[in-house]
Amino acid sequence: MWCKLGLALLVILALGTFGIAEGNIKIGLFVPLTGFAAADGHSALVGAQIAVDLINAAGGINGRMVELVYYDDAARADQASAIARKLIEQDQVVIGISGSYSTPTRAAAAIFQQAGVPMISAYAIHPSIIETGHLIFRVGMGAPVEGIAGGHLAVEKLGAHRIAILSMDNDFGVSLSEYFKQTVLGLGAEIVFEKRYSLGESEFREVLSSIRGANPDLIWATAYYAGAANIVSQARELGITATILGQEGYDSPKFIELAGEAAEGVIIVTDLNRDSERPVVQQFLAEFQARAGIPADMVGASAFDAVKVAAYALAQVGTDPEDIAAAINGIRHMDDVVTGPFYAFLGREAIRPVEVQIVQGGAFHFFHTYTDPTIIIPPGL
Amino acid sequence: MPIGYILTVGTFTGIFMILTVSLNVLTGYAKQVSLGHAAFFAIGAYASAILTVKFGLSFWAALPCVVGITTLVGVFLGLPSLRVSHDFLVLSTIGLNFIVGSVFRYFSFFGGSMGIVGIPMPEFFGHPLGTAGFFGLTLLFVILTILTSFYFSRTWGRLAMEAFGEDEVAAKAMGINVAKFKIYAFAISSAYAGIAGALWAHYVGSVFPDNFGFDRSIDILAMLVLGGMGTIRGAVFGALVLQMLPEGLRVIQNYRMLVSGGILALMILFQPMGLLGRGSFLVKGFERLRGRLVSHEAEDMP
Amino acid sequence: MAVLQQLIFALVLGATYGLIAVGLTMVYGILKILHVAHAGIYALGAYIALSVLQHLTPNFWGALAIAMLTTGLAGVLIYRGVYYYTLRRSRIVPLIVSIGIFTAMNELFRLVAGPYQHSFPAKPGLPTLITPYFVITSKQLLILILTAAFLIALYLILNRTKVGLAWQACSQDLEMAGAMGVNVDWAVALNFFLGSALAGAAGVLMALYRNMVYPTMGHVVAYKAFVVVVLGGFGSVRGCILAGLLLGVVETFLGSLEWFEFPRDAIAFLVLILVLMFRPKGLFGRL
Numbered sequence: 021m022w023c024k025l026g027l028a029l030l031v032i033l034a035l036g037t038f039g040i041a042e043g044n045i046k047i048g049l050f051v052p053l054t055g056f057a058a059a060d061g062h063s064a065l066v067g068a069q070i071a072v073d074l075i076n077a078a079g080g081i082n083g084r085m086v087e088l089v090y091y092d093d094a095a096r097a098d099q100a101s102a103i104a105r106k107l108i109e110q111d112q113v114v115i116g117i118s119g120s121y122s123t124p125t126r127a128a129a130a131i132f133q134q135a136g137v138p139m140i141s142a143y144a145i146h147p148s149i150i151e152t153g154h155l156i157f158r159v160g161m162g163a164p165v166e167g168i169a170g171g172h173l174a175v176e177k178l179g180a181h182r183i184a185i186l187s188m189d190n191d192f193g194v195s196l197s198e199y200f201k202q203t204v205l206g207l208g209a210e211i212v213f214e215k216r217y218s219l220g221e222s223e224f225r226e227v228l229s230s231i232r233g234a235n236p237d238l239i240w241a242t243a244y245y246a247g248a249a250n251i252v253s254q255a256r257e258l259g260i261t262a263t264i265l266g267q268e269g270y271d272s273p274k275f276i277e278l279a280g281e282a283a284e285g286v287i288i289v290t291d292l293n294r295d296s297e298r299p300v301v302q303q304f305l306a307e308f309q310a311r312a313g314i315p316a317d318m319v320g321a322s323a324f325d326a327v328k329v330a331a332y333a334l335a336q337v338g339t340d341p342e343d344i345a346a347a348i349n350g351i352r353h354m355d356d357v358v359t360g361p362f363y364a365f366l367g368r369e370a371i372r373p374v375e376v377q378i379v380q381g382g383a384f385h386f387f388h389t390y391t392d393p394t395i396i397i398p399p400g401l
Numbered sequence: 402m403p404i405g406y407i408l409t410v411g412t413f414t415g416i417f418m419i420l421t422v423s424l425n426v427l428t429g430y431a432k433q434v435s436l437g438h439a440a441f442f443a444i445g446a447y448a449s450a451i452l453t454v455k456f457g458l459s460f461w462a463a464l465p466c467v468v469g470i471t472t473l474v475g476v477f478l479g480l481p482s483l484r485v486s487h488d489f490l491v492l493s494t495i496g497l498n499f500i501v502g503s504v505f506r507y508f509s510f511f512g513g514s515m516g517i518v519g520i521p522m523p524e525f526f527g528h529p530l531g532t533a534g535f536f537g538l539t540l541l542f543v544i545l546t547i548l549t550s551f552y553f554s555r556t557w558g559r560l561a562m563e564a565f566g567e568d569e570v571a572a573k574a575m576g577i578n579v580a581k582f583k584i585y586a587f588a589i590s591s592a593y594a595g596i597a598g599a600l601w602a603h604y605v606g607s608v609f610p611d612n613f614g615f616d617r618s619i620d621i622l623a624m625l626v627l628g629g630m631g632t633i634r635g636a637v638f639g640a641l642v643l644q645m646l647p648e649g650l651r652v653i654q655n656y657r658m659l660v661s662g663g664i665l666a667l668m669i670l671f672q673p674m675g676l677l678g679r680g681s682f683l684v685k686g687f688e689r690l691r692g693r694l695v696s697h698e699a700e701d702m703p
Numbered sequence: 704m705a706v707l708q709q710l711i712f713a714l715v716l717g718a719t720y721g722l723i724a725v726g727l728t729m730v731y732g733i734l735k736i737l738h739v740a741h742a743g744i745y746a747l748g749a750y751i752a753l754s755v756l757q758h759l760t761p762n763f764w765g766a767l768a769i770a771m772l773t774t775g776l777a778g779v780l781i782y783r784g785v786y787y788y789t790l791r792r793s794r795i796v797p798l799i800v801s802i803g804i805f806t807a808m809n810e811l812f813r814l815v816a817g818p819y820q821h822s823f824p825a826k827p828g829l830p831t832l833i834t835p836y837f838v839i840t841s842k843q844l845l846i847l848i849l850t851a852a853f854l855i856a857l858y859l860i861l862n863r864t865k866v867g868l869a870w871q872a873c874s875q876d877l878e879m880a881g882a883m884g885v886n887v888d889w890a891v892a893l894n895f896f897l898g899s900a901l902a903g904a905a906g907v908l909m910a911l912y913r914n915m916v917y918p919t920m921g922h923v924v925a926y927k928a929f930v931v932v933v934l935g936g937f938g939s940v941r942g943c944i945l946a947g948l949l950l951g952v953v954e955t956f957l958g959s960l961e962w963f964e965f966p967r968d969a970i971a972f973l974v975l976i977l978v979l980m981f982r983p984k985g986l987f988g989r990l
Contacts, residue, residue, distance in 0.1 A: 054658045054810070055616075056919055058818035092654045097605050097612055102409045102648070109403030123609045126518065130606050135405075148518040148607070189506060189964070190514045190611075218506070218966035219611075220923065222913050225712045226959040233705060246820050250913060257840055277822045278914055314819060434795050485979045487794060488737055488937070492929050493979055496972030499926070503969035615926070619802055626799055659810035666803030669796050670788065 044087040045080075045339070047072070047330055048107030049323075050128060051119035052095035056220075060244075060319045063272075064119030064142060065090060066312045067320030070304060071327035081335045088327075089113060093124045100124030104131040114339040115139065115330045119323045122146035122191050129156045138344045140330055142322040143268075146191045150368045155345050158369045159325045159359070161291045163195035164398045166267050169374040169390050170196070170240060170289045171203025174265055177376075177388060178287070180204070180238035184213035184231045184262070186224075186251065188269075193219075193242035196267055200240055212236050221247065224254045231255075236262050244269040245317070249278035256282035263287060272317035276382055283379045287387060291359040292321050293375040295386040304358045318359070325357040329370075332356070367401045408536040412604055414644040415539035416597045419546045421624045421636040423593030426550065428622070429631035430559050431586035432566030433482055437494030438621045440478070440501040441591040443613030445471045445598025447505055450517040450608045460523035460603055467599045468592050475591025479584050498615040506610040516609035520602050539600055543637075546593055550633050553589070562586055563631075623665045629678020638677045708837040709955055715843045715912075717951025718850040721944040722905040723924060724931035725857065726778075726898025732874040732938030733894055735794065736786055739801040741902055742925030743808035744781075748774045748903025749823070749910035749920060750812060756824055763825040763911075770907050771900040778899025779892050790877075805925065813918040820917040823910040846908050853901055854944060860897070861940065870894055874938060923968055930971045934978060934986045942987030949986075950974075 049068050052061035072088045080086055089111045093100040100120060107113045108131070116132050116139040118125040125144035132139035133153035141149050143160040150158050174180045183204055187197040194216070201211060213234040215227060228251070231239065239262050241251050248270040255264060266288040276283045294305065304324055308316035329348060337343035354362040362370045374396055376388035390396055424438050448470045452463035481493050505511040522529040523538065530538060553559055565572035565579045573579055602608050620643065628639020643661070650657050674681045723745055730738045752770040760766065781804065789797040829841040829848075839847070861867040869890040872880035881887040910916045931950055935942030950971060957963045957970060978986050 053655060054813075056922075058813055058918070059820070062818050092657070097607070097609070098413050098601065099647075101605055102406065102413060105406035105409045106403060109406045123516070123607075123611060126516075126607050126609075127605045146515070146518075189966070191516070191609075194514050213961055215961050216964045218503075218968070221967070222915070223712075223716060223954075223958070226709055226955045229705060229709055229712070230959045230961060246915060246917070249820075249915070253914065259838075274820060278820055280822070280914065313817070428795075434798070481976055481980055485983050488731075488735070489933065489979055489983065491737060491798065492933055493972075493976050495926055495929070496975050499966075499969045499972045500976075503966045507965055619806075622799070623802075626795075630795075655814070656810075659807055659814065662803045662806030662810060664803075666785070666800045666807070669799040669803070670785070673792065673796055 044085045045334060046087050046089055046111055046113040047327060048104075048111060048113030048116040049088055049090040049119055050093045050100055050103045050107070050116070050124065051090060051323075052121065052124070053092035055094040055096075057095040057121055060121075060143075061092070061095070061119060063312065063317050063320040064323035066308060067142075067304075067316070067323035068117060068119060068327050070307050070311065070320075071324045071331070074303075074307075075327075075331050081331055086331065090119075093120050093128075095121050095124055097123050097127040100128040101131055104128035105135075108132065108135045108137050113137070114334065114341075115344060117323065117326045117330065118142055118144055119319075119326075120144060122149065125149050126152070129153075132156065136341050138330075138333075138341050138348070140326040140348075142326040143319050145195070147195070154368070155341060156368065157329070157345075157348055157365065159329055159357075159362075160322045160370075161268065161359075161372070161374070162369055162398050163192065164199045165374060165396060166289050167196045167199025167201075168203045168399070169376075169395050170200045170265060170267065171207065172390070172395060173287070173289060173376055173388065174200075174238050174240065175204050175207040175209045178238060178263055178265070180236075180263070181209055182212045182234075182236045182238070183209050184234060184236035184239045185211060185215070186227065186231070186239065186241040186243075187214075187216045188242045188244070188247060189216040189218050192269065196242045197240065219247075222250050224251050225258065228255050228258050228260060232258055232260050238263045238265055240265050242267060242269065245272040245275035246278065249275050249283070252279045252286055253282040265289070268292075268318045271377070271384070272319075273315035273383075274317065276379055276384075283382075286379045288377050288379075288384070290318060290375050290377055291372060292318055293377065293386060293389070294384050298355065298361075300356055301358050321358040325359050325370075328357050329354070329362075363396075366397060369398065371397055405532050408532045410644070410648055412532075412536045412539045412600075414641060415536070415543045416600050416604075417621065417624060417644050418543050418637050418640040419593055419597040419600075420621050421628065421640040422546050422550050422633055423590045423597070424621055424625050425630065425633065425636040426553070426562075426593075427586045427590035428625060429636070430554070430566065431562040431583060433583065433586060434487075434491050434622075435494045435590075436491055436615070436618045436622060437478075437497035438590075438594055439613045439615065439617035440494075440497040441471060441475060441594035442598045442601070442617065442621075443501055443505065443608075444474050444591075445595030446602035446608050446613065447511060447517070447598070448595065449599035450520050450602045451511070453603075454517055454520055460521070460599070464596070464599060467595050471595025471598070472588045472592040475588040476584055478591070479587025482583050482587065483580050494618075495615065498613075498618055502610050502614060511610075512608070514610065516607055518607040520606050520608070522606075523603055535604055539604075542596055542600065546596070547633055547637065550593075554633065558582060558585060623661070625675075626665065626673075627668055627675055629675025629681055632675075632678050635675045635677040639675065642676070709959055710952070711837050711839055711843065713952040713955035714948065715846050715951075716955060717948035718846055719905055719909055719912075719947075720927065720931050720950055721947030722850050722853065722908070723902055724928045724935065724943045724947055725854070725940055726900075726902045727928050728932045728935060728938055728940060728943040729870070729894055729898040731932060732940075733870060733877070733891055734786065734790065734797075736789075736797045737801065737929070738786075739798070739925055740781055740804040740808065741899070742921035742928065743805045744774050744778055744899045745902045745906040745909075745924055746812060746916075746918070746921040747777055747808065748906030749916045750816060751903070752825075752907040752910065753816075753821055753823060753916050761824070763827055766825065767904065767907050771903050774903025774906070775896040775900035778895040778902075781899075782892060782895040805921070809918050809921065816916075816918070818918060820915050823914050823916055825911055827911065842912050846912060849904065849908065853904065857897070857901070857940065866890065866893055927968065927971050930975045933975055936985035936987045939985075939987060942985065945987050946985075 129152040268290040333347035374390040377384040378387040624639035629635025752766040755766040827845040832839040934946035
């Protein structure tokens with residue numbers, strides 16, 4: 021009896037939500053709009069929507085309008101699996117975009133690859149995501165590149181000798197610190213303190229006290245912007261004057277708002293240059309502020325770029341999955357993206373200059389750019 | 402027809418049915434309220450992931466080990482229930498979520514924060530199961546769980562559990578070995594949750610420490626409460642509704658959590674026996690309807 | 704020197720734990736309800752203060768007062784509107800209602816104020832104490848002074864007033880207290896008012912300390928506060944404060960060690976389970 025009832029419900033569910041609008045090109049997106057990751061999910065959604073609206077305002081892709089189909093995955097792997105199926109089978113999207121974290125993205129990637137539909141991860145960086153298969157791409161900067169660039173910056177440009185490492189205990193934070201550590205050790209610096217902290221932590225005074233005791237001249241702390249704001253303001257409160265070096269997780273004006281004056285002088289390794297004169301960057305920054313009510317962050321920019329890359333490939337070759345993959349792999353110097361320009365896609369991830377930004381006068385500004393191929397191309401490629 | 406999507410939702414619904422039915426043994430029968438069921442779920446998932454990925458076992462070879470491990474862990478984690486009761490136990494089980502998650506994150510043996518990826522699909526005569534095959538497998542386990550649980554509900558064990566669930570002192574006075582049955586309840590419950598975990602891990606293909614948080618435990622308890630504590634039909638129905646509802650509610654996806662929080666509170670306030678529990682309005686209505694039909698039939702008889 | 708400074712951090716952290724948990728323990732003492740939504744009240748306090756600061760007055764004290772008043776009333780509303788009807792029911796009922804309310808509150812914060820963190824624009828207007836041995840920032844000083852003031856006031860109410868006496872009677876036996884002429888309804892409502900106002904104050908203080916207000920800020924707090932309540936011996940205000948301080952010290956000490964990387968929320972629960980195994984009445988129960 022219960023089985024029958026279940027089956028009946030399944031059928032109703034399927035029929036009730038079934039229906040395809042003809043003519044439009046559908047791009048699928050999964051983002052965490054509820055739960056702990058809701059803020060990032062919202063930014064990613066707004067970023068993707070801006071890209072779609074700009075594309076449509078410019079006449080769509082070869083005359084066809086783009087339709088963004090999105091669902092909330094609550095940053096859960098099983099939700100993302102179900103949503104991936106729904107996007108592929110029911111909405112019949114021609115390409116999927118992940119605006120979510122590594123765990124759900126990893127689960128969805130397997131389904132996109134299996135179904136033969138390309139997918140682009142915006143900012144989820146777990147290495148196993150693009151290893152899933154030949155249809156899975158990533159526009160966000162990988163942890164190896166970011167960590168290695170950070171290492172070169174710390175030792176060669178900022179002259180650090182004694183370095184403290186504070187790592188956020190998730191795939192992002194841990195892999196960043198791993199590559200950073202290898203690089204700085206290779207360049208002759210010394211690690212005087214190293215510790216992981218759990219995600220969601222907001223009290224760092226005691227560990228920063230210990231770091232102060234170790235007397236470093238540079239602190240490499242991996243964090244998302246809320247944690248980063250806590251680390252930076254508490255470090256300055258304790259009178260720590262060492263340079264604090266962050267990454268793209270810091271890259272949100274919310275970081276500066278929350279950390280206040282303590283944010284001044286913080287340097288981050290990222291892929292977004294807010295001082296860039298390229299029109300797409302300034303247009304995106306203005307539009308994001310208008311729609312989200314807060315200035316743009318890296319997550320929103322990455323989702324924007326993921327849609328841009330998808331649209332570029334669709335415009336070049338149409339909707340065949342293998343052709344789309346080939347078109348993305350064939351990208352050379354794509355200038356029309358916010359976190360770029362993308363020089364190429366190697367190993368299914370975007371190769372672009374690494375931007376170094378510094379907080380000055382309450383805003384991120386240009387500090388340095390790495391374009392050296394030995395730094396910006398991930399090791400092993 | 403988006404058949405793969407339906408089968409996927411069906412598979413996860415089945416997994417949560419196993420979880421809810423297993424929680425029913427612990428919370429419905431033995432009245433040991435657990436807000437830590439996701440911890441047992443996680444242990445099953447991780448056990449199967451490690452046995453297949455690190456030790457190269459097949460899903461089928463790993464499954465008995467998984468059941469063994471989760472049963473043992475259930476016994477061990479059930480020990481506090483002998484010392485503490487009621488609210489203290491609830492808080493200990495909340496703690497289990499955090500402790501188990503932290504252990505998986507902390508020790509690199511469990512993959513640390515990078516998780517365990519590349520968990521294979523179960524094979525059936527040398528062929529990896531597809532979406533439909535896996536749905537069938539899940540359905541099989543759901544039926545097995547329901548059948549064994551149904552069998553258990555007819556035994557002395559369930560009576561003993563309900564007895565000490567109502568009144569521990571009286572049960573002891575009647576000669577029931579309360580400690581033994583409490584541990585049984587934890588062991589049985591944990592073993593089923595382990596199977597659910599193994600299914601989840603092999604279907605999703607990767608496990609991370611943050612997959613099985615406290616909010617999952619709340620979800621599972623909410624399913625049981627909604628369906629009706631103490632009945633298998635209630636457990637199954639609750640999982641069905643709360644797993645399907647979010648899919649149907651995607652239209653109003655921004656308000657989903659608000660609605661499910663509200664449903665949870667209103668349900669327990671006004672229908673504490675759940676939708677299909679003993680004496681709920683649906684069951685009463687159904688019985689009344691049947692009673693009327695039966696009596697009509699009786700009148701019609703010559 | 705470093706040790707003294709760490710002790711200050713521990714004290715501040717422990718004080719906030721104690722302040723949140725005191726309200727919970729008061730509720731538990733009388734109604735025997737695991738009031739999970741208390742952490743929602745904590746976040747509500749922060750949000751109310753934030754909106755007062757943004758729209759009404761930049762005065763921190765005004766914002767704190769309005770936040771405490773509002774959260775106090777919200778607590779009474781939850782009691783009179785919901786828990787009141789669950790008193791004679793199985794104990795799982797109020798627990799699950801409470802979880803439902805907590806989830807719904809978190810979602811309301813997100814829907815109304817957005818998913819992003821807000822900064823908390825207030826200056827406490829106290830000096831920073833700098834001694835050769837340690838530094839106490841103005842925000843830390845404010846937390847220590849206010850927590851102490853609240854707790855002393857609570858102590859006086861508990862021990863020197865009729866209300867306190869009524870609460871003690873209620874916590875012994877609710878029905879008997881009613882039969883003896885205690886207006887149980889009022890006593891419990893007042894209990895909720897005070898406990899919730901203190902949680903609201905804790906929310907405001909934490910928002911100020913961390914310069915951050917966000918929808919899920921009550922999450923970890925919700926469960927850690929219970930650890931404090933249990934360690935303190937379920938229903939004992941004094942035990943609760945001691946346990947809060949103890950947890951603050953343990954967390955700060957372990958957090959300062961370079962090699963100790965086990966997550967701190969898990970430590971709290973590990974301690975909880977161990978204590979329950981060996982002292983089922985809590986660490987400071989019946990002290």
